[in-house]
Amino acid sequence: AQSVTQLDSHVSVSEGTPVLLRCNYSSSYSPSLFWYVQHPNKGLQLLLKYTSAATLVKGINGFEAEFKKSETSFHLTKPSAHMSDAAEYFCVVTPLKGGSYIPTFGRGTSLIVHP
Amino acid sequence: NAGVMQNPRHLVRRRGQEARLRCSPMKGHSHVYWYRQLPEEGLKFMVYLQKENIIDESGMPKERFSAEFPKEGPSILRIQQVVRGDSAAYFCASSPLPGQEAEQYFGPGTRLTVT
Numbered sequence: 231a232q233s234v235t236q237l238d239s240h241v242s243v244s245e246g247t248p249v250l251l252r253c254n255y256s257s258s259y260s261p262s263l264f265w266y267v268q269h270p271n272k273g274l275q276l277l278l279k280y281t282s283a284a285t286l287v288k289g290i291n292g293f294e295a296e297f298k299k300s301e302t303s304f305h306l307t308k309p310s311a312h313m314s315d316a317a318e319y320f321c322v323v324t325p326l327k328g329g330s331y332i333p334t335f336g337r338g339t340s341l342i343v344h345p
Numbered sequence: 346n347a348g349v350m351q352n353p354r355h356l357v358r359r360r361g362q363e364a365r366l367r368c369s370p371m372k373g374h375s376h377v378y379w380y381r382q383l384p385e386e387g388l389k390f391m392v393y394l395q396k397e398n399i400i401d402e403s404g405m406p407k408e409r410f411s412a413e414f415p416k417e418g419p420s421i422l423r424i425q426q427v428v429r430g431d432s433a434a435y436f437c438a439s440s441p442l443p444g445q446e447a448e449q450y451f452g453p454g455t456r457l458t459v460t
Contacts, residue, residue, distance in 0.1 A: 239385075251384055257423065262446050264448070266451075271453075271454075272453055272454075273349070273431055273436060273451035273452050273453045273454055274388075274436070274438075274451040275451070276448050276449075276450075279446070279448060280368070281446040299451045320387055320388070324446075324447075331443060332390050332393060332401055332403070332404075333378075333390065334390075335380075335387035335388045335389070335390075336387050337385075338385075338386070338387050
């Protein structure tokens with residue numbers, strides 16, 4: 231069985247300060263891991279994904295995430311927050327499940343950016 | 346290349362009516378996933394389809410819900426005899442390939458309100 235835990239339901243930062251959104255996973259198999267962003271009343275957009283290549287993954291809009299197997303973590307970071315980063319962020323794990331790769335989504339972290 | 350399209354964007358139904366949600370995947374994508382999102386929660390997987398086949402429906406309620414992806418035309422998620430608890434945002438995603446590493450492309454969602 232697999233699961234994803236996003237440790238914070240809300241994260242609040244000031245514009246220009248670093249962002250850290252935490253994600254821990256459990257999986258019986260080597261997972262693929264994704265971060266998606268959802269702006270209000272919109273669909274989800276892929277930020278980045280880890281697929282067993284480099285453990286530090288760079289994504290769009292200056293975001294990156296590091297896969298740490300020993301800690302079963304895949305935290306999302308950005309050096310400097312922008313107002314446009316305010317959105318909901320979802321960590322997703324996709325392990326092998328009986329032959330079909332069904333993603334499991336975390337509950338989401340709402341990023342609030344103050345001017 | 347147009348993205349994933351969903352219609353209608355908003356749907357209001359009275360209890361007991363039927364709701365039909367449509368999803369047109371990206372051109373060249375033959376894998377479609379349906380998800381449901383309740384307020385303050387992540388996406389919950391419902392069903393995974395390829396053209397003319399249901400691959401995994403482990404997330405679908407046993408009654409009143411059905412899905413299809415015909416050879417021609419969009420994928421349809423059908424909810425019969427809707428109840429208030431069906432009110433949610435329903436997202437469709439498509440992928441060109443199956444597999445653990447496959448990125449999914451999301452539509453903007455259909456927001457169903459049952460009155």
